[in-house]
Amino acid sequence: MNNLIILPIIIPIIVGMIMVIFRKNIKLQRFLSVLSTIAISISTLLLITQIHTKGIQTLHLGGWEAPFGVSMVADMFSAILILVTSIVSLCCLLFAFHSIGKEREANYFYPLFLFLITGVNGSFITGDIFNLFVCFEVMLVSSYVLISLGGTRNQLSESIKYILINIISSFLFLVAIAFLYAMTGTLNFAHLSIRVAEVGQEGLMTTVAILFLIVFSLKAGLFLFFWLPGSYSAPPTAISAIFAALLTKVGIYAIIRVFTLVFYHEPEVTHLFIGILAAVTMLLGAIGAVAFWDIKRILTYNVIVGVGFILAGVASYTTEGMTGSLFYLIHDMVVKALIFLLGGTIIHLTGTSKLKEISGLIRLHPGLGWMFFIAALSLSGIPPLSGFLGKIFITEGTFERGYLWLGGVGLFTSLLVLYSIMKIFMNVFWGYTDLTEENEKGTTKGLMLPIGILTIITIALGLGAEGIHDYVDIAVEGLMNPSLYIEAVLGGNLGH
Amino acid sequence: METLMSILVGILFAIGVYLILTKTLLRIILGTSILGHGVNLLIITMGGLKKGGPPLLGIKNLTYADSLPQALLLTAIVINFATTALFLVLSYRAYKVLGTDDTEQLRGIKNE
Numbered sequence: 259m260n261n262l263i264i265l266p267i268i269i270p271i272i273v274g275m276i277m278v279i280f281r282k283n284i285k286l287q288r289f290l291s292v293l294s295t296i297a298i299s300i301s302t303l304l305l306i307t308q309i310h311t312k313g314i315q316t317l318h319l320g321g322w323e324a325p326f327g328v329s330m331v332a333d334m335f336s337a338i339l340i341l342v343t344s345i346v347s348l349c350c351l352l353f354a355f356h357s358i359g360k361e362r363e364a365n366y367f368y369p370l371f372l373f374l375i376t377g378v379n380g381s382f383i384t385g386d387i388f389n390l391f392v393c394f395e396v397m398l399v400s401s402y403v404l405i406s407l408g409g410t411r412n413q414l415s416e417s418i419k420y421i422l423i424n425i426i427s428s429f430l431f432l433v434a435i436a437f438l439y440a441m442t443g444t445l446n447f448a449h450l451s452i453r454v455a456e457v458g459q460e461g462l463m464t465t466v467a468i469l470f471l472i473v474f475s476l477k478a479g480l481f482l483f484f485w486l487p488g489s490y491s492a493p494p495t496a497i498s499a500i501f502a503a504l505l506t507k508v509g510i511y512a513i514i515r516v517f518t519l520v521f522y523h524e525p526e527v528t529h530l531f532i533g534i535l536a537a538v539t540m541l542l543g544a545i546g547a548v549a550f551w552d553i554k555r556i557l558t559y560n561v562i563v564g565v566g567f568i569l570a571g572v573a574s575y576t577t578e579g580m581t582g583s584l585f586y587l588i589h590d591m592v593v594k595a596l597i598f599l600l601g602g603t604i605i606h607l608t609g610t611s612k613l614k615e616i617s618g619l620i621r622l623h624p625g626l627g628w629m630f631f632i633a634a635l636s637l638s639g640i641p642p643l644s645g646f647l648g649k650i651f652i653t654e655g656t657f658e659r660g661y662l663w664l665g666g667v668g669l670f671t672s673l674l675v676l677y678s679i680m681k682i683f684m685n686v687f688w689g690y691t692d693l694t695e696e697n698e699k700g701t702t703k704g705l706m707l708p709i710g711i712l713t714i715i716t717i718a719l720g721l722g723a724e725g726i727h728d729y730v731d732i733a734v735e736g737l738m739n740p741s742l743y744i745e746a747v748l749g750g751n752l753g754h
Numbered sequence: 755m756e757t758l759m760s761i762l763v764g765i766l767f768a769i770g771v772y773l774i775l776t777k778t779l780l781r782i783i784l785g786t787s788i789l790g791h792g793v794n795l796l797i798i799t800m801g802g803l804k805k806g807g808p809p810l811l812g813i814k815n816l817t818y819a820d821s822l823p824q825a826l827l828l829t830a831i832v833i834n835f836a837t838t839a840l841f842l843v844l845s846y847r848a849y850k851v852l853g854t855d856d857t858e859q860l861r862g863i864k865n866e
Contacts, residue, residue: 388826395833399840406844414848415860418779421841425786426774428837432793432830439823440800 478509495602533573579655586648618691766792
């Protein structure tokens with residue numbers, strides 16, 4: 259029992275509800291939102307040190323023991339993700355202060371942002387599959403409102419698609435939960451793991467596993483990503499950055515959790531299937547990224563490539579592959595937020611997202627140009643930046659498992675990603691400078707601080723990989739060895 | 755009883771999917787709502803339709819009803835209700851701004 263675990267969920271939800279009362283007081287809302295993300299970071303840091311010394315921490319709400327009550331479980335994997343989430347959301351908030359506009363601020367932008375973080379943190383920390391659904395819905399309903407907040411024509415038509423897709427996938431999620439409950443009679447992850455191991459993962463169980471995979475793929479943008487490019491380019495920059503950094507990652511988290519803890523008995527079927535989907539996702543995403551000449555489109559297709567690459571490591575189901583996936587997941591959350599914020603700043607300055615109408619920005623904004631260059635190298639995994647180590651480990655893992663095609667596709671798409679992002683860099687920052695200080699559409703005042711923080715983090719993650727390797731190893735050990743999780747949650751009363 | 759319920763769930767799913775595949779936005783929303791009811795019935799069927807007493811202390815019965823699917827169902831109904839309400843409001847707003855509720859015409863709408 260450890261009450262620290264609940265803090266990442268209740269801090270944002272309580273602060274968000276307080277903010278709803280003070281609708282007019284924007285200054286207070288800004289202050290509270292920054293304060294709460296910092297508070298979550300500090301509490302998660304404490305949690306990480308506790309997990310490091312004492313192992314996986316659990317909290318049984320209301321004192322009901324594990325298979326019967328609602329339990330919250332914080333292992334190293336989820337704690338690291340919550341820490342990265344709060345840092346990234348802090349940067350997106352700082353960016354939003356100067357770019358989101360008075361209208362949206364007055365219409366509950368900050369409360370909705372915090373409710374979104376509540377849902378994300380809740381999904382990371384929950385210990386049973388139905389609460390995963392509930393936290394998904396908390397996150398999704400906030401994202402529905404955030405994506406349509408402001409109500410421009412493009413936002414409205416894209417949000418309808420987005421909501422419809424997500425409602426249908428939520429129903430499929432419930433169907434899968436119903437079948438799983440009928441077969442195992444439990445919903446707790448640890449208990450499910452035991453029950454599935456007892457009955458054996460026969461054909462029907464594998465079918466349910468594939469149904470879960472389809473649901474989470476829809477949320478994560480793995481193969482079923484047709485809704486993603488449109489809806490992620492519709493809202494303002496701060497919102498699309500937080501979407502790119504967090505929403506798909508929650509789907510990836512769910513895939514990793516379910517397929518390492520519950521359905522890990524038939525990796526020849528399920529994990530191979532994930533591998534094929536990952537390869538197709540990477541290829542299609544990279545083709546999309548290369549094809550377009552619009553900053554927002556190129557960036558959203560890069561999100562899709564990232565998803566495929568992380569899950570290639572999961573598909574290999576080796577210690578190396580998992581380590582790589584975790585490193586790359588952390589890197590991807592930071593660098594996707596960074597590159598979206600950079601792209602948004604360029605659009606903010608020039609007033610257009612078409613590459614062919616922009617050129618020579620580096621003369622007026624050298625800082626922005628160099629940070630974009632660093633972000634671009636980091637995104638495609640050039641050493642010594644943060645993407646490199648994850649890329650090495652994932653490729654090693656896939657080769658070790660014998661999936662040469664998967665590793666090969668990953669390396670090939672890295673080149674395409676590098677090309678697509680360098681296309682933005684060369685077109686936007688090089689060439690003849692036709693923009694002057696006077697005819698810029700906006701200023702970079704206040705926008706450079708969050709971008710700078712994220713750039714420093716991506717460099718630090720690359721150079722200081724040795725420092726976090728210890729923690730990532732503990733997380734991977736927990737993922738590859740489900741008995742640790744089961745032991746921590748169920749303790750004495752093992753599965754009866 | 756379970757068989758009958760399964761058939762009913764199948765019918766509701768079929769109607770829901772049919773409505774979602776039509777063009778009018780309002781029919782699509784009704785389709786998601788009906789699909790939601792089908793899912794709710796599926797959950798209650800999957801828990802097993804036992805005839806038994808309520809699972810409370812002090813009631814002496816040989817069999818008890820499983821209370822967990824009902825708890826799941828309540829949560830699912832509330833969430834379904836909330837998303838349907840939000841979707842209806844959004845579609846009304848979209849109709850006002852975009853001037854159409856035909857999904858065919860909603861394609862390719864960009865910022866002006």
